[in-house]
Amino acid sequence: MRKERRGHQSTVLLAAMAVVFTLALVIYPKVGYEAGMQGLRVCWEIIIPSLLPFFIVSELLLGLGVVRGFGVLLEPLMQPLFSVPGVGAFALSMGLAAGYPMDAVITARFRQTKQCTRIEGERLLAFTNTADPLFMFGAVAVGMFKSPALGALFALAHYISSFLVGVAFKFWGRRDPDHLREVKERQEVKPKGNLFARAYREMLAARAEDGRPFGKLLGNAVSESVQTILMISGFIVFFAVVIEILEVSGIMAFLGWPLMEIYRLFGIHTGLVQPTLAGVLELDIGSAQTAAVPAPLLQKLALVSGIIAWSGLSVHAQVASVLTHTDIRMRPYFLARFLHAALAALLTVVLYGMGVGRTAQGAMASLTRHLPMMSPAIEQGGFWPTFAHAMSNSLELWLGIFAALTALSAGVLLLRRIRMVAFFVRSQG
16 A cells, blocks of 8 residues: 555656646747757767667677677686676676666676576676766866866776775675576586687577577667667757756756755865756766866866766666666666765875876877867767767777786686696695
């Protein structure tokens, strides 16, 4: 009865919010139109070039069995660190290279194909939900703060805190009975023998299970990727309009009053209140507004780092939509984002105090000159040159990250073998 009452209350609340939003669009039609066009421009110039190639490639690699094969190779690294299967490294590398919400799309596919348990999927989402370095170095550090050196500060704080979240969530749901049962079943059918031979056999087995001809696989990959891109673009446009209407109507200022009092209490610049609320909803807008406020630099850096780690309710809604057809829950995802944001902000303060991000290094400045910025694609030579440039940079970055993870896994496995041999020699002596 109580559950049914809560359902009725949430329905009434959501209906009221939808009615208010519709009335706001009628009252502020020009504001809604301009905000929608700005959101569409972001999708056309940034989201499609940076994400679409990865969606297509990931679907192809999953269908061809390559992901499962590499999962066997990466098991020695991912299992001890994060208690997730080796295929999780694919989600991690794609998340690092392509950013939000690439990891959620791949994790959902893992769960649908039974390559991970529900608990393992929730652990994966906890630490693979990261921003890509191109965004932090190019869009935020250079585009918003006009300082290439800050890219290293944001990236270090972001990825170190993400790693810490992953280690912390290693213990998430470890006693869940369904998780334990699925892991046991997976261990029983786990192939034996040489690591590379096992990886090869698993790749062939995964390809045989999929069974689609390559032409159909490619067509499905493109159509499903375009559908996902349209869903993501819709969320971005919707939240861009919501934020603008909240600001114009004065609702944002009303919602920010309690936060303003908290900021005053702790000596934080009150001009950061509105960017904080915008960042709760959408990370790009919140980060840009924060950079424009005449507040102390360290406070702005910590806030932007927290906003990037939080990723915004816009990304949360995209993740929730992607996970609709799985049993992966959103509650642990929210907990992980809170923890990630707090750790990222704290590490930003600590690292900046240690001198990170204060001076631009030549190599870093050279790197950022080759990164795609958040500038109009038409002014930079058109959409398709921007598409090709972004795709080349992102795919090269992903290949580098995946190669590094594979090398680390091989190193871990080699160290294990050396320790086993040393132990055997000592026991024989």
